[in-house]
Amino acid sequence: MIAIVEDLNATATQGFWVGTAYLLSTSVSMPFLASISDIFGRPVLLISSVALFSIGSIICATARSIATLLGGRSVQGIGGGGIIVLSLVIFTDIVPLRQRPKWYGGVIAQNTTWRWVFYIMFPFCGFGLVAIPSLLTLKPKVETLADKLARVDWIGSLIFMGSATSFLIAISWGGTQFSWSSAATIAPLVIGAAGLFGTALWERYGAKEPFLRHDLFYSPSAVAAYICSAIQGLVLFGQLYYVPFYFMSVLAYSPIHTGLALLPVMVTLVPGSIITGFLITRLNGYRWPIWVGWVVTTVGCGLTTIWDVDTHIAVWVITLIILGFGHGATLNAQNFASQAICADGEEGAAAAMYGFMRHFGTAFGVGIGGTTFQNVMALKLGWEGLSTEIAKNAEVFVSQLTAMPAGAEKTQILDCYVYGFKGVYRVYLGISGVAFFISLLIKHYDMNKELRTDHQLQDNNITKAVDKRLSSYRNSRMSTMANVKLNAVEENARETASGESSDSEASRTQVGSGTATPMSEPEPGAPRPAVIREEDEPSNST
Structure with missing residues (x-):
């Protein structure tokens, strides 16, 4: 992020929107794309999403201004939202619920250019565009294009996307680009909230085929699962955004060093998720990993609040390992909890709602983190008698901070950075604790559900x-x-026959010679076995 801001001469606020634009467009597009995939088919929407992601990547890679880059990130976000949500939905179409859990760039920035972050995506996008039509052959529905277009909930979708965008924009720039009391923040916040409420009413009473399934929220367990999903997105992606920022600003790590420093959380998050998935499948239960995951995550969040200017490497390594396992456990469990709780045949919609809620929380996480960091850091700067403008351009100022000679002023500024980070981490700590108590409301539902879907694979x-x-x-x-x-049977038969033949030969030898076969000497005083001779055989005459 810092490399992009410096190369395009952008402000810290504009650099902040490079990440937020993608998250916002991803979150807003997911429910709509999942809904129309029921109408137009999964493969068509997935291919279109990959194409949009590719186009957005090209725009970003060739951008010469921050405005062009933000536009490319928005297009990329729409495609990314489709890829994410359709992958979740398609998985529910072809794998039974009980079996799903077990299946389920610093070097570039420093040594080449940040544009390679987008260049490197092209081969994968090209492979996807070729492979998807060949491999993902779901049975299409026989409908005319006019019938399909008539089924789309255009009114609800437009109201939702507009209001959600307005609401998230207000959350993102409130307290950073504009004050919370300014009209620029209050107006989109109120309009967005009213629009979301209007969307809920329309989907409940007006839409013939609603794209937001209100029946997914029919029970307290479902509501709790979706809230926990949103909170996890908020905490996880907020930490993945501000932990690298801490390494590069306070600890003065290079992009390569920062990437290596994040390995503890990366190498534990995925194994934690995989192990949890296998255990969920075997034990047919998802509540315990949710509870354990939130306890571990909360402990990890608590440890981040003690990070300082001179934090020992062992402290932050252990912290990141704990966070990785905690998030890995909840990542899988909450997804399949939402699918187990929903009605039969609604697993695809439940997976889509899970993905949307998690990414909706992601947009909140980065936005709330940015607001908290800038305001808390500005407060500390004011106490130290330093310029509060540093907080507004904290990312841009990192390069100047690194070049500053050691001294009292640099120490004061570093303390202000740490104070800002601690403010963010304390917010995440409190939210994680709330998520644990909410997760206690999730009840157990049997995962042995019959696979019911209209989208089935066909042979190619x-x-x-x-x-x-x-x-x-x-x-x-x-x-x-x-x-x-x-x-083996023939060999056993031969061995048996050979053994019987040997026994028979031995018996004939005993009878013919009148002597016993060599045997172990009986115990003293024990009766000896009688030896039958031909002349001793009883007569058959009566």
Whole structure:
């Protein structure tokens, strides 16, 4: 982020919007794209989303001004929102709920240019555009284009996207770009809140086919699960935004060093999520990982509040490991909790709502963090008799801070940065604690639900070829195993026959010679076995 701000001569506020523009457009687009995928089909919407993401990446990579970059990030966000939410929805279409849990750039910035962050996405986007039509062949619905367009909830979608954008913009720039008491903040905040309330009324009473499923919130457990999802997005992405900022400003780490410093949270978040997924599938329960995850996350948030100017490396490494495991546990569990709680056949809509709520919280997390950091840091700067303008351009000032010679002024400024970060981390700590208590409201629902969906995979040339190879492999394995078993049976039969033949030969030897076969000497005083001779055999005559 700092490299982008410096290269495009942007302000800290404009640099802040580089991340916020993507998060905002991602969050706003997700419910609408998930809804119309029921009408136009998953593959069409997924391909369109990848295409939009690719176009946005091209715009960002070639941007020569901050305005162009923000436009590209918005387009990229719409595509990213579609990719995220449709991936969740498609997964619910093809995998039963009980089995889902177990399946479920610093070097660039320093050594080349920040534009490579976007260049590197092109091969993956190209692969997706080629692979998706070939592999994702869901059975299409037979409808005319006019019928499909008529089914779209245009009124509700437009009201929602406009009001959500207005509301998130006000949250993002309130207290930073504009004061909370200014008309620039109050007006979009009120308009956005009123629009969201109007959307809820329209979806409940006016829409023939609502794109927001109000029945997903039919129980306190569902409401609690979605609120926890939003809070996790808020805390997780807020920390992923401000922890690197702390490393680069207070600890004066380079982009490479900062990326390496984040490895503890990255290498524990994914394994934590995978392990939790397997345990959820095996134990058919999702509440305990949610509770444990929030306790661990809250502990990690508490540890970030003790980070200082000279924090030892062991302290922040342990903190990030704890945060990684905590977020990893809740990430999977809350997703599948929402799918288990919903009615049969609504798992796709529940997954889409989970994704939306988490990203809606993400936009809040960065916005609330930015507001808290700037205001708390400005307060500390005022106490120290320093310019509060440093807080408004904190990211841009990092390069100047790094170049400053050691002295009293630099120490004071670093203390102000730390004070601002502690303010942000304390907010995240309090919110995490609230999330734990909310999660206690989530009840257990059986995950052994029948897979019900109108979007089912159909065979194509690739899947047929794969199935043929798998069938051939299975037949070969079965034939090999059958031959092994047959050989084992024949070998046992030969050994048995050989043993019986030896016993028979030994018996004949005993009878013919009139002597016993060599045997162990009986215990003294024990009766010896009788030896039957031919002349001693009883007569058959009566």
